Amino acid sequence: MERIYLDNAATTQLDPEVIEAMLPYMHEVYGNPSAIHAFGRKARAGIEQARRMVAKLLHCAPGEIVFTSCGTEADNMAVFGSVRDLGVKHVITSPIEHHAVEHVAQALERTKEAEVHWLRLQPDGKADLAHLEELLKAHQNVLVSLMHANNELGTRNDLMAIGTLCRKYGALFHTDTVQTMGHYRFDLEQLPIDFLTCSAHKFHGPKGVGFLYMRSSSVLRPMIVGGAQERNMRAGTENIIGIVALAKAMEVAYRDLDEHQRHIQALKDRMRERILANIPGSSVNGDPSPDSLYTVLNIHLPDDGKAEMLIYNMDIEGIACSGGSACSSGSNKGSHVIDALYPGRMGANIRFSFSKFNTEADVDRAAEVLEKVVMPVGV
Ligand code: PLP
Numbered sequence: 001m002e003r004i005y006l007d008n009a010a011t012t013q014l015d016p017e018v019i020e021a022m023l024p025y026m027h028e029v030y031g032n033p034s035a036i037h038a039f040g041r042k043a044r045a046g047i048e049q050a051r052r053m054v055a056k057l058l059h060c061a062p063g064e065i066v067f068t069s070c071g072t073e074a075d076n077m078a079v080f081g082s083v084r085d086l087g088v089k090h091v092i093t094s095p096i097e098h099h100a101v102e103h104v105a106q107a108l109e110r111t112k113e114a115e116v117h118w119l120r121l122q123p124d125g126k127a128d129l130a131h132l133e134e135l136l137k138a139h140q141n142v143l144v145s146l147m148h149a150n151n152e153l154g155t156r157n158d159l160m161a162i163g164t165l166c167r168k169y170g171a172l173f174h175t176d177t178v179q180t181m182g183h184y185r186f187d188l189e190q191l192p193i194d195f196l197t198c199s200a201h202k203f204h205g206p207k208g209v210g211f212l213y214m215r216s217s218s219v220l221r222p223m224i225v226g227g228a229q230e231r232n233m234r235a236g237t238e239n240i241i242g243i244v245a246l247a248k249a250m251e252v253a254y255r256d257l258d259e260h261q262r263h264i265q266a267l268k269d270r271m272r273e274r275i276l277a278n279i280p281g282s283s284v285n286g287d288p289s290p291d292s293l294y295t296v297l298n299i300h301l302p303d304d305g306k307a308e309m310l311i312y313n314m315d316i317e318g319i320a321c322s323g324g325s326a327c328s329s330g331s332n333k334g335s336h337v338i339d340a341l342y343p344g345r346m347g348a349n350i351r352f353s354f355s356k357f358n359t360e361a362d363v364d365r366a367a368e369v370l371e372k373v374v375m376p377v378g379v
Pocket of ligand 1: 069072100147151179200
């Protein structure tokens with residue numbers, strides 16, 4: 001049986017061009033980038049070239065990019081760091097953030113290091129900007145942390161609108177762009193953003209590497225100490241292979257962005273139309289409009305008694321998809337995102353997430369399997 005991978009919001013397959021770019025750093029370029037000899041200098045050059053590539057693609061300064069071990073680390077650094085180092089006393093965030101932000105906010109709440117304000121959401125999961133403005137008016141020394149696109153639903157926030165409000169009231173703005181980096185363009189000269197989180201494995205780079213963009217006006221102290229790496233921002237010998245690969249993955253993603261966006265959007269539309277037409281009672285979770293993240297389709301299915309087994313049954317038929325976020329990928333246990341948006345609702349939720357490597361045949365087969373799994377014979 002040929003297996004079909006439709007769980008690209010959890011992680012993606014490495015791009016062959018990225019593998020190619022990693023190879024020299026697995027063979028001949030093995031010096032420690034902190035060493036002053038030629039071996040070290042060559043490794044250092046690879047890292048700095050990668051940093052320049054990322055900065056060029058995002059329209060920021062290379063010194064504003066700090067490579068991290070993952071998106072989770074970058075999220076932790078931005079939220080914990082702004083409370084510790086920048087005098088933040090109030091954190092405004094939403095109940096549908098990734099746990100890498102949500103759990104940090106809860107920890108700050110528990111220790112009373114900051115007061116956390118949970119933003120109201122619109123029915124499609126977008127931030128309620130009127131509520132945001134109310135909160136910003138009422139408080140000072142604020143960090144707003146709101147993700148660009150939700151990893152489960154695909155609902156996208158308007159970064160320009162949120163950032164503009166933050167600037168108006170003097171608040172700092174962090175956004176988790178883990179699901180959108182490499183899939184949408186970002187111009188940090190224009191966007192009023194102070195911190196931005198990226199993870200390479202969501203756009204065909206390797207796992208275990210990401211970065212935090214930190215505007216030069218909002219510099220944090222390191223969270224990991226014990227060395228001068230990353231310009232004193234993060235101690236520890238650098239993951240050179242990962243860093244070089246991240247930059248290559250970004251370069252490839254932005255080079256081919258328009259073509260891939262068209263291709264993937266068409267796959268998502270095709271699958272959504274087919275499911276909604278063929279499965280009675282099915283609906284789209286989150287934002288059903290074309291504004292939603294084109295790589296993610298989250299479907300609600302009425303409870304037919306087989307909800308818990310849905311993801312397992314899809315897998316048995318060779319379709320890899322998810323019932324929640326990446327961390328619960330493969331299990332269909334409750335999702336804090338679905339619970340926050342649709343409290344108490346019965347039924348099953350299933351997330352299909354697409355990449356440039358998927359085909360029309362993949363989505364047709366997945367839709368056919370879903371129909372078979374969900375609908376009793378003869379319906
Ligand atoms: N933020 C979002 C929105 C995500 O989807 C993920 C991964 O699932 C992360 C953060 C965590 O990234 P990483 O796996 O690199 O720690």
